[in-house]
Amino acid sequence: MNLVDEGLPQSTSEGSLKTVFSQFGEVCRVKIVTDKKTKSSLGFAYVWFNGEDFAQVAVTEMNGKFLDGKFVSVSMAKPGSCKSRVKATPYQF
Template sequence: MSIYVGNLSYQVTDEDLRDVFKDYGEVKRVQVPTDRETGKMRGFAFVEMSNEAEESAAIDALDGAEWMGRNLKVNKAKPREDRDRGGNRFGGDNRRGGGGGGGYNSSRNRY
């Protein structure tokens, strides 16, 4: 299981997070997602530790703590939900760009 760390400063690095979380146990992995277009950090990260006891200790100690000028949001990461990439509440597909209407139709608008 992983730990979600939110409300991070945009200057945070993987190493910064390792340094903070190592006080609570062995840090196995740190993932800092970046924006696809800009390459900048997105303000949250995931930290994986050796076992649940270490994760719980880190969550208890760091949730709500002030770090780098921000109050951290730290909790167990939830599994990513399968998101429906298409469709809308009416059953249509938003990806195709819909009809529109209007304009001149030469077969219907003869003079």
């Protein structure tokens, strides 16, 4: 299951997101979306879990929470919203 985490500060790393979201289940992958030219964060990321139930709990627990100095919005990603070159696991967010 694939989550979208929006409102991230520039200082947030993929490693820190994996650590935070791992408390809800096994995180398979994290991708902070960056500007192609500047390589700076666009303030949102995708987090992949190995099960939809883990993703649902993460949305419930993390949406609207304070993370790295900002309130974040966490929701389930819409199908096809993250174009990935890596073969997706059965559940993504």
